[in-house]
Amino acid sequence: MKRQVISVLMGVSLLAVMVSGCGKKGDGADDGGSEGGKTLKILTHYDAAFAEAAKKYEEETGVKVEIEQTAYENIGDTLEVVLSSQSDEYDLIMADGPNTSAYVSRGYLEPLTEYFTEEEKESFSPELLKQGTVNDEFYAAPLGDSSTVLYYNKNLLKQAGIEVDWSQYTGESRITWEELVDLAKKAVAELDPDGSKGIYGIEIGQVSSVYQMNLLANSMGGKNISDDGKTVKGVIDSDEWKDAIAWYQGLVEEGVFSKGVSGLETYNNFYAGKCVFEWMTADSYTFCLDADLTEEDFGWTYQPCFEGHEDEVATGCGNWALGVSAFSNNKEEAGKFVNYMTYGEGNDIFLPISGMGPNTSARYTDELTEKNPVLEIAKYEAENTAFVRAVTPAFNEYSAALSTMWEDIRNGADIEEAMESTVEQIDSALGEYNES
Amino acid sequence: MKQSSAKMKKRALPYCLLLPALAFVLVFKIYPLIYCFIQGFHYKGSWSLETFRVLFSNKGFWHSLWVTIKMNLVMTPLQIVLSFLMALLVNQAVRGIGAFRSLYYLPVTISMPVAAICWSLMLSVNNGLANSFIGSWFGIAPQGFFTDANQALWCIVALSTWKGCGYWMMFYLAGLKGIDTSVYEAAKIDGANALQTLWDITIPLVKKTTLFVMVADTSINILLFAPTQLITSGGPSDSTNVLMYEAYKQAFKYGSYEKGAATTCVLVVLILIIVFFQFKLTNQED
Known part of the structure; x- marks a missing residue:
């Protein structure tokens, strides 16, 4: 008898737990949390920066922002799962x-028009405003911008006996990729002639990702997509792209660029003094400092250009x-908080x-450039x-598809075949969106 | 009346005891499977076969299907044979055999992500252990392994076999232990040699174990996902883009749940077909 009672209780309690677990977050419950105020929730990898701004926001408005931290590479997949099930888990959405x-086409984002005046919207850089606007409606306000910069390891260059007057390079007169490759080859030949130390010539921070790799083709005059946004045929298989891809693949084969090393590892290689040059983002300066490097160890200059x-x-x-x-x-x-974080005071706290x-x-202040020159x-x-x-x-x-192509090119794939397959994949996906 | 109530309670007891497990199976296995089929037969929110039409007209899908079949044609038989041989070895009554059993079983206790990271480091194209070894001992040029389109899939097969064989070995070991030793004694008296004993006695007597291992191993291998996700991301040149990874990409990277669900439906049907033939083949002689 006792056994029967226990088993029935176990079964019932299990079902109860399951059923309660299936309920939605907001079902019948008050979402308000902080002393009668509302609580907003966000998933982000910039948890420290958000936490500081959110603290100030709560003091001013009584609205609490709950921050859920995750790794940078998990944000997209996690949001896709949460938003596709129409969950109200997160009020604020971080979108690259x-x-x-893509998020707008799937109905994940709410227009921000009523939370931003025209003047506020137009204060953003035009290309950032363009990325956040879909069908003339403003959906995503930029937290900040990014840029690509060339970093160099001063110690390795010194050990290799290479002296470069970096001050001669400006935005109008940059070092060329060809010159940089020569320097990298010379340095590696001196520092690691038999390859036993694992020192690389040039690394790319976001290797095999479209953010950085496409810039090689773009810097030779190639575009990213057709002007009407409906195809990549004749665009990413153009001569400019072929030249850029062939140039990159040739240098991977020569060992100037690495193979089989992930983006994260390339950063670590630079911090560990295993890489002479690293082409990465402007905010990597703070990552270098976090990795205990000082300006005695590394320097930076404008991204190279092609001859x-x-x-x-x-x-x-x-x-x-x-x-x-x-x-x-x-x-x-949530809309008000977006304004605060992107246009308002929150952005001043977030950026540094x-x-x-x-x-x-207009937001490039002396204080900001002092923190990150x-x-x-x-x-x-x-x-x-x-x-x-x-x-x-x-x-x-x-x-x-393009990231896969760049990685395949890096691994020695046939250029024509890789391009053809990539164009087919992307155009097939674009076709589905064009139909709808 | 009292007697029938007691009888009812007695009958209900097994169901009550099974309820927790059944509830888990229903919620986490059956419900998602049904939901997956429902989603697969939807296109843009309405009932339709269009998702399957789009899927079947995609070259990438057929390529993934071929990669999945190719991998399983090699991996499943390889794992079954190796597990059986390992079980035969550790079934010997020699001193310290327990240590060998533990050693063979050890890879099973390592989580797949950890194993994947260790193997990717070991087989790294840049001064990985394997390349250093084959270079210094045999003078062979560095191999691409996970970065080579011709080798990556077989490296995943090797990793999964290394990780999985110990597990299946334990089932075979249990099967071997269940064989009455008098059968072997009789065979010995009749003059059967080792090979004859193995072929005519051991293998037929572990047939039920083999059937279980075959079905379970096939299902697990067809759904193999972690090494692809963690090491190769389906590359190089889509050479490791198995269907399970394709389904994941469709659902969680491209936000197309319907295509992801349709791909999973194909996987389920594929498993059912293979398992059906496995049952047929192994039951033929019965």
């Missing part, structure tokens, strides 16, 4: 700039943007901690050479 269009394409330099731009979940129960509060470049030229270059690039990534609702498919 080019993903905005014969000096006036076509294309640098990275765009960064994470903030939007309001279409499934949030606190849309108004995150190391991100500002979302508009690389931002001086970022400011120049944002105003002169920033190149927007493809704007398309199929950006996820576009990005995945």
Whole structure:
């Protein structure tokens, strides 16, 4: 008898736990949390920067922002799972700039029009505003901007007996990729002739990702997508792209660029003094300091240009943007917080901690550039050479296919075959969106 | 009346005891499977076969299907044979055999992510242990392994086999232990040699174990996902882009749950077909 009672109780309690677990977050419950105020929730990898700004926001408004931290590479997948089930788990959505269009097409984001005046919207850099706008509606406000910069290891260059007057390079007169490759080869030949120390010549921070790799083709005059956004045929298989890809693959084969090393590892290689040059983002300056490097150890200069394409330099731009979940129960509060974090005082708190470049030229203050001097270059690039990534609702498919192509090229794939297959994959995805 | 109530309670007891496990199976296995089929037969929110039409007209899908079949055609038989041989070895009554059993079983206790990271470091194209070894001992040029389109899939097969064989070995070991020793004694008296004993006695007597291992191993291998996700991301040149990874990409990277669900439906049907034939083949002689 006792056994029967226990087993029935176990079964019932298990079902109860399951059923209660299936309930939605907001079902019948008051979402308000902080002393009668509302609580907003966000998933982010910039937890420290958000926490500081959110603290101030709560003091001023009584609205609490609950921050859930995750790794940078998990944000996209996690949000996809949560938002596709129309969950009200997060009120605020962190979207990588080019993903905005995809999120809007899936109905994940709420328009921000009523939370920003025209003047406020226009204060953002035009390319960032473009990334956050879909069908003339503003959906994602930029937290900041990014840029690509060349970093060099002073100690390794010194050990290799290479002296370069870096001050001669400016935005108008940059070091060329060809010159840089010569320097890298010379340095590696001196520092690690038999390859036993594992020292690389040049590393790419976001290797095999469209954010950085496409810039090689863009810097030779190649575009990212057709002007109407409906195809990549004739675009990413153009001569400019072929030249850029062949150049990169040749240098991987020669061992100047690495193979089989992830983006994160390339950063670590630079911090560990295993890499002479690293082409990475402007905010990497703060990561270098976090890794206990000082300005005695490393320096930086403008992203190189290709010989014969000096006036076509294309640098990275765009960064994470903030939007309001279409499934949030606190849309108004979330919209106001987005304004605070991107246009208001919150952005002034957020930028120095995150190391991100500002979302508009007007925000480049002395205080900011003092904290991250690389931002001086970022400011120049944002105003002169920033190149927007493809704007398309199929950006996820576009990005995945092209990243695979760049990685395959790195691993020695046939260039024509890789391009053909990538064009087919992306155009097939674009076709589905075009139909709808 | 009292008697029938007691009878009812007695009958209900097994169901009550089974309820927790059944509830878990229903919630975490059956419900998602049904939901997956429902989603797969939807296109843009309405009932339709269009998702399957789109899926079947995609070259990438057929390529993934081929990669999955190719991998399993090699991996499942390889694992079954190796597990059986390992079980035969550790079934010997020699001193210290327990230590060998533990050693063979050890890879099972390591989590797949940890194993994947260790193998990717070991087989790294840049001064990995394997390349250093084959270079210094045999003078062979560094191999791409996970970065080579011709080798990556087989490296995943090797990793999964290393990790999985110990597990299946334990089932075979239990099967071997269940064989009455008098059968072997009789065979010995009849003059059967080792090979004859193995072929005519051991293998037929562990047939039920083999059937279980075959079905379970096939299902697990067809759904193999972690090494692809953690090491190769389906590359190089889509050479490791198995269907399970394709389904994951469709659902969680491209936000197309319907295509992800349709891909999973194909996987389920594929498993059912293979398992059906496995049952047929192994029951033929019965």
